[in-house]
Amino acid sequence: MQIRTAVTTALAATALIATGMLVGTQVNLLPVDASSNAAAYDSLFKVLFSIGTMLFAGILIVLVYSLVRFRRRAGDGADGPPTEGNLPLEIVWTAIPAVVVLFIGIYSYDIYERMGGMAPLDHDAMHHQASAMIEASVQPAASQAIGEDQTSGERVWGGIRPIDGDVLPVDVTAMQFAFIFHYPEGEITSGELHVPLGRPVELRMKALDVIHAFWVPQFRLKQDVIPGQPTVLTFTPTRAGTYPVICAELCGPYHGGMRTSVVVHEPDDYLAWVQANSPAITNT
Amino acid sequence: MTSISSSSAASAASGSTASASTTRTDSLLPEGSEHLASQESADAHHDARLFGLATFLVADGMTFAGFFAAYLTFRAVNPLPEGSTYELELLLPTINTVLLLVSSFTFHRAGQACRADQLSKARSWLLVTGGLGLAFLAGQMVEYFTLPFGLTDNLFASTFYALTGFHGLHVTLGAICIGIVALQTRPGGAISASSHFGLEAAELYWHFVDGIWVVLYGILYLL
Amino acid sequence: MTVATPRDLEPQLQEPLQPAGWLRYFSFSLDHKVIGLQYLVCGFFFYLVGGLLAGAIRTELATPLSDFMPRDTYNEVLTLHGTVMIFLWIVPVVNGAFGNYLIPFYVGARDMAFPRLNAVAFWMIPPAGLLLISSYFLAGAAAQSGWTAYPPLSLTTPAAGQIVWILSVLLLGGSSIFGAVNFIATVLKLRRPGLKLMQLPMYCWAMLGTSLLVVLSTPVLAGVLILLSFDIIAHTGFFNPALGGNVVVYQHLFWFYSHPAVYIMVLPAFGLVSEILPVHSRKPLFGYTTMVYSIMAIVFLGLIVWAHHMFTSGTPPWMRLFFTIATSFIAVPTGIKFFNWLATLWGGKIALNSAMLFSCGFILNFVFGGITGITLAQVPFDIHVHDTYYVVGHFHYIVYGGTVFVIFASLYHWYPKFTGHLLNEDLGRLHFVLTFIGFNLCFLPQHWLGLNGMPRRVAEYDPTFSTLNQVSSVGALIMAISTLPLLINVVVTALYGTPAGDNPWNALTPEWLTTSPPPVENWSGEAPLVTEPYGYGQHQPAGPSSHPLTPAA
Ligand code: HEA
Numbered sequence A: 001m002q003i004r005t006a007v008t009t010a011l012a013a014t015a016l017i018a019t020g021m022l023v024g025t026q027v028n029l030l031p032v033d034a035s036s037n038a039a040a041y042d043s044l045f046k047v048l049f050s051i052g053t054m055l056f057a058g059i060l061i062v063l064v065y066s067l068v069r070f071r072r073r074a075g076d077g078a079d080g081p082p083t084e085g086n087l088p089l090e091i092v093w094t095a096i097p098a099v100v101v102l103f104i105g106i107y108s109y110d111i112y113e114r115m116g117g118m119a120p121l122d123h124d125a126m127h128h129q130a131s132a133m134i135e136a137s138v139q140p141a142a143s144q145a146i147g148e149d150q151t152s153g154e155r156v157w158g159g160i161r162p163i164d165g166d167v168l169p170v171d172v173t174a175m176q177f178a179f180i181f182h183y184p185e186g187e188i189t190s191g192e193l194h195v196p197l198g199r200p201v202e203l204r205m206k207a208l209d210v211i212h213a214f215w216v217p218q219f220r221l222k223q224d225v226i227p228g229q230p231t232v233l234t235f236t237p238t239r240a241g242t243y244p245v246i247c248a249e250l251c252g253p254y255h256g257g258m259r260t261s262v263v264v265h266e267p268d269d270y271l272a273w274v275q276a277n278s279p280a281i282t283n284t
Numbered sequence B: 001m002t003s004i005s006s007s008s009a010a011s012a013a014s015g016s017t018a019s020a021s022t023t024r025t026d027s028l029l030p031e032g033s034e035h036l037a038s039q040e041s042a043d044a045h046h047d048a049r050l051f052g053l054a055t056f057l058v059a060d061g062m063t064f065a066g067f068f069a070a071y072l073t074f075r076a077v078n079p080l081p082e083g084s085t086y087e088l089e090l091l092l093p094t095i096n097t098v099l100l101l102v103s104s105f106t107f108h109r110a111g112q113a114c115r116a117d118q119l120s121k122a123r124s125w126l127l128v129t130g131g132l133g134l135a136f137l138a139g140q141m142v143e144y145f146t147l148p149f150g151l152t153d154n155l156f157a158s159t160f161y162a163l164t165g166f167h168g169l170h171v172t173l174g175a176i177c178i179g180i181v182a183l184q185t186r187p188g189g190a191i192s193a194s195s196h197f198g199l200e201a202a203e204l205y206w207h208f209v210d211g212i213w214v215v216l217y218g219i220l221y222l223l
Numbered sequence C: 001m002t003v004a005t006p007r008d009l010e011p012q013l014q015e016p017l018q019p020a021g022w023l024r025y026f027s028f029s030l031d032h033k034v035i036g037l038q039y040l041v042c043g044f045f046f047y048l049v050g051g052l053l054a055g056a057i058r059t060e061l062a063t064p065l066s067d068f069m070p071r072d073t074y075n076e077v078l079t080l081h082g083t084v085m086i087f088l089w090i091v092p093v094v095n096g097a098f099g100n101y102l103i104p105f106y107v108g109a110r111d112m113a114f115p116r117l118n119a120v121a122f123w124m125i126p127p128a129g130l131l132l133i134s135s136y137f138l139a140g141a142a143a144q145s146g147w148t149a150y151p152p153l154s155l156t157t158p159a160a161g162q163i164v165w166i167l168s169v170l171l172l173g174g175s176s177i178f179g180a181v182n183f184i185a186t187v188l189k190l191r192r193p194g195l196k197l198m199q200l201p202m203y204c205w206a207m208l209g210t211s212l213l214v215v216l217s218t219p220v221l222a223g224v225l226i227l228l229s230f231d232i233i234a235h236t237g238f239f240n241p242a243l244g245g246n247v248v249v250y251q252h253l254f255w256f257y258s259h260p261a262v263y264i265m266v267l268p269a270f271g272l273v274s275e276i277l278p279v280h281s282r283k284p285l286f287g288y289t290t291m292v293y294s295i296m297a298i299v300f301l302g303l304i305v306w307a308h309h310m311f312t313s314g315t316p317p318w319m320r321l322f323f324t325i326a327t328s329f330i331a332v333p334t335g336i337k338f339f340n341w342l343a344t345l346w347g348g349k350i351a352l353n354s355a356m357l358f359s360c361g362f363i364l365n366f367v368f369g370g371i372t373g374i375t376l377a378q379v380p381f382d383i384h385v386h387d388t389y390y391v392v393g394h395f396h397y398i399v400y401g402g403t404v405f406v407i408f409a410s411l412y413h414w415y416p417k418f419t420g421h422l423l424n425e426d427l428g429r430l431h432f433v434l435t436f437i438g439f440n441l442c443f444l445p446q447h448w449l450g451l452n453g454m455p456r457r458v459a460e461y462d463p464t465f466s467t468l469n470q471v472s473s474v475g476a477l478i479m480a481i482s483t484l485p486l487l488i489n490v491v492v493t494a495l496y497g498t499p500a501g502d503n504p505w506n507a508l509t510p511e512w513l514t515t516s517p518p519p520v521e522n523w524s525g526e527a528p529l530v531t532e533p534y535g536y537g538q539h540q541p542a543g544p545s546s547h548p549l550t551p552a553a
C-alpha cells in the first residue's frame, strides 16, 4: 500500500511535470519577437508558463479528485476523520513553493540582467565604465565632455540601458497624444520611429504634460515617460518589419488613440530613409 | 446545543438584563451610561476604549509617517529652485517645542491628581496644559506670518505648511478636548476619581501629538 | 431580507427610539447584526452599480471603435467602476458585513466593542457612495484618471469630479479605519473569559490581520490624497512636475496603501472560506496554527511589496529587484493556505452544495490569478505586460474569481443564519454554473489580449483584437444574467422559503449555537464557550448532537 502510494505519486508528479513542460514550450501566446530582449523574455515566459501549468493543473486535479472521491453519499450523516494537521506535510508544502519561487526569482534576475535592466542608469557612470577607467584618469576633461554629451549630464530616473558600443540615440518626446522622435545624429524629427536592424537604439524619453508609456509588444519592452523625470530605454532590433508603438499609461481621453509605428529597416533602407528625411534635403 | 439555541425568549430577556456576565459589554446602551452595568463590565469597556483610541492613534501616526516619508523623499531627490533654502529660523520653534514638552508633563500631573481624587488640582493642571497648547498655537501663527515663503513658493514650503498645519490641527483639537475635560472636572461633572475615561483619552492623545511634534521638529527644523 | 427577531425581546433591549422590525435596517441601529446586514445590502446595491458600469465598459469594447460613448465618458466609467467595486463593494462587504455579523459571535460577545463608532462607520458609506456617483450627474464630470488617480493626469482632468472622488475615497477610508479599530478591539479585548486566541475561528485571525493592514496603510492613502487635493485646489506642487514636484512619490504612497488593499480585499475572504470548508466537508480545518502564521506573514509581506506596481515608473534597479523577490515570496504563505484547504477537503464527507461550489470555484480562480500574479512580480515579465489586459485579467481572477466568489459562497452559507431560511439549492447551482462560465469566458481571453498588445484603459483598440474582446463581452453578459438567479433566489426565499431551523449545517462555530436569526444580544443565556470551533469527527460516534461545547461555568 505504502509503495503503491509512493509510485502513484511519483507517476503523477512526472506526468504533471511533463504536461507542464509540454504546454509551456509548445503553446505560444506571444506576438513575434523583434528585439534582442524579446528572445530573453520568451525563454522566461516559457519557464513561467510551464511552472504555472504544473501548479495549476496539479491543484485542479487534486481538487476535482477530492470532490468526486470524498463526496458525501446519501444517508451518510457521519463526520470525516478528525485530522487536524500534519507537520511534515506542512513543511513540504512550505518548502516546495519557497524553492520554486526562489528559482523563479533568481532566473528572472538573470534575464533582467541580460536585458540590461540592472545596469547603472546614471549616464556618467555608464560612460566611465564603457570608455574605460584608463581614459578617464588620463584625460579627465575629455571623458567629462563625453559624459555630458547630448543628454547634457541630466539625471536619468529609470529604464533599461545595457552597455553597448555604437548606439543610435533618439530623443523621444511624449505629449497628449503623440510621440515625437528626434534623431540628434541627423537632425531628423519624425512621428514614426525608424531604426536599422541590428544596431542598438537608445531612446531618451521625456514627457511634456502627463505620464505616458512607450510600449512595443514585439520588443517586449515598456517604459513610462514621466514629466520632470527623464527615462531611457535601450534595445537592439532583430527582425525587420513594422510594429505598433503604443502608449500604455492612461493619459487622457485619447489615450487609446496615442499610437504610432516603429519601422525596423534593413541597414541600407535605413540609410535611405535618413537621406530622404534629412532637413538638408527637405528644407532646401 | 439545540437546548441552548431554543431557549425561550423570556429567559433571554431576563438573562441579559440581570446577569453581570463578564462578556456583556453594555454596548447597546449609550456610551457613558456604564453606571447601569456592573463595575466589572464598565472596566472592561473602559479598557477597550483606551485601547481603541491607541489603535486609532497608530493609524493617525501612519498619516504623519506618510507625510514624513514624502518630505524626506522630496528632499533627497528634488533639488530646490535656485535661491531657496531648507534653513529655518530656530528660536521660536524651539521655544514651542519646550512648551509642548512641558505641557505633556503638566497633563501627566493632571492625570495623577484626578486619580488621587483631587479634582480641582487636576483642573488647574489641565488649564495650564491648555494654556501651553494655546501658546504653542500662537507661536505657530507668529512663525507662519514671519516666514519668508508662502504655501506655493516651492516644494519645501508646501511640505512645511502641510506638515505643520496638519500637526497644528491636531493641537487645536487637543486644546478643545482639554477644555471639555477641564469643564467636566468641575464638581458634578462627568469626571471623577473612579470614572475618568475622558481625561485619560485626552492625555493619551496629547502625548501622541507631542511625540509627533518632536519627530517633526527633528526632521523639519534640525535636519 | 427582513430578519424577524422574537417580538417580546424588543421592548426591553432596544433603545426606545429605535424602530422595530424591518425599519431597523434603515435606521442608526447599534446592533452589530443589523449593521452587518446593512453593509451587505448596501454593498450589493453598489455591486449592481459597479456591474452596470462594467457592462458599459464591455459594450464599448465589443467593437474596436470608440462608438458607444465619448472617450472621456469611458474614462469616467472605468474610474467609477474600479472605485465602486473596490471601495463600495468588496471592502465593505468582506470586512464590514461579515466582520460585523460574525466577529462578536466568534469572540463570545454581545456586540462589537464600540457599537456607536460601528454605526457611524457604516453610515459614512452610503453618502460617500452616492456622492461619488452623483459627481457624474451633478459636478459635470466624474473623475477620469482611473482608480489610481495618478498625477499629473489627475491634476489636469476636470477638477470638480476629481475633488469629489478624493472626498468620497477619504470618507470610505475613514469608515474603513473606524471599522478596523473596532475589529481589533473586539477580537483582542472583548473575548469571552476562557477563550484563548488560538481557539478563535480562523475568520477572526483573518480580520485581525486585515484590520492591522487597514490601520497601518489606509492613513497613508488619506495623507497622499490630501496632498493631491492641495495640488488641485491650492495649486501647490507636490506632484506637479511643472512646479518642481515629483509624480513618482505619489505612486509610492498610493501603492503603499493600495497594495495592502488587495489583501484587505482577500484576507477576509480567506477567513470566510476557512469557515465554510470544514462545515461542509465535516472535517477540522487542517493546520490551524500554520494558517494563523501564514496570515500574519501575508500581512507583513503585504506591507513591503508595493513597488511591484511601479516596475516601469523609473525606480532604481535595486528597488525593482527587491520588490520582485519580496513579492514572489507571498506565494509561500498563500500557498500554505491553499494546501491546507485542499487537505481539509481530503478524506472528508463533502456536500457539494452552492456554498461549496463557490468555495471550490474560488480556490481554482484564485490559484490561477495568484500564479499570474507571480509572473507579474518578475520585473522582466512585467515590463511587457504592465498596464495591459494581462493585468486586468490577473486582478479580476482574484477580486472576482476570488473574493466575489467567496461572498457568494458566504451568502449561501450564512443566509439561513441571517433569515432562518435556506436559499434554494437548484437556483444556487444555476447561479454558480452561469457565474463560473461567464467569468472564465470574460477574463481568460484578456490574458492573451494583454500579451499580444492590448493596453488597458482604452476605449478603442486594434481591430485584430475584436474576436477575443467579443468573447469577453459575451462572458460579461452571462455574468450579468447570472445575477438573476441570485436575486430571484433571495426574493423568493424571503417570501416563501421553508424554515431552516437554527443550525441547518450542524456547524460548530458559535454563531450557530443560537437561534436563527439570533436574538438582539446574540444568546438568550450565557455566551457559549467554544474552544474547538472545528471539532468535527472528534467525539465519535458523530452526529448532530455531538460537539465539544462546554456549557459556561
Ligand atoms: C484581492 C486582490 C489581489 C490579490 C490577492 C493579489 C495578489 C497578488 N498580486 Fe495582484 N493585483 C490586484 C489585485 C490583487 N492581487 C489588482 C487590483 C491589481 C491592479 C491594480 C491596478 O493597476 O489597477 C494587481 C496588480 C498586480 C501587479 C502589478 C501589475 C502591473 O500593473 O504591472 C503585480 C506585480 O507583481 C501583482 C502581483 C500579485 C501577487 C504576486 C499576488 C500574490 O498575493 C498571489 C499569491 C497566490 C498564489 C501564488 C497562488 C497560491 C499559491 C500556491 C498554490 C503555492 C504555489 C505557487 C507558487 C510556487 C508560485 N498584482
Ligand code: HEA
Pocket (backbone or CB within 6 Å): C047, C048, C049, C050, C051, C052, C054, C055, C057, C058, C078, C079, C081, C082, C083, C085, C086, C090, C145, C146, C147, C148, C392, C396, C399, C400, C404, C442, C456, C457, C458, C459, C476, C479, C480, C481, C483
Ligand atoms: C474589485 C472588484 C471588481 C469587480 C467585482 C469587477 C467586476 C467586473 N469588471 Fe472590473 N475592474 C476593477 C475591479 C472590479 N471589477 C478595477 C479596480 C478596475 C481598474 C479600473 C481602472 O483601471 O482604474 C477594473 C477594470 C475593468 C476593465 C478594464 C477597463 C479598462 O482598462 O479599460 C474591464 C473590462 O473588461 C472590467 C470588466 C469587469 C466585468 C465585466 C466585471 C463583472 O464581473 C461584473 C459582473 C457584475 C454584473 C454584470 C452586475 C450584474 C447586474 C446588472 C448588470 C444589472 C444592474 C441592474 C441594476 C442596477 C438595476 N473591469
Ligand code: CUA
Pocket (backbone or CB within 6 Å): A175, A176, A177, A211, A212, A213, A247, A248, A249, A250, A251, A252, A254, A255, A256, A258
Ligand atoms: Cu499617452 Cu496614454
Ligand SMILES: [Cu+2]
Pocket (backbone or CB within 6 Å): C258, C259, C262, C306, C308, C309
Ligand atoms: Cu500589488
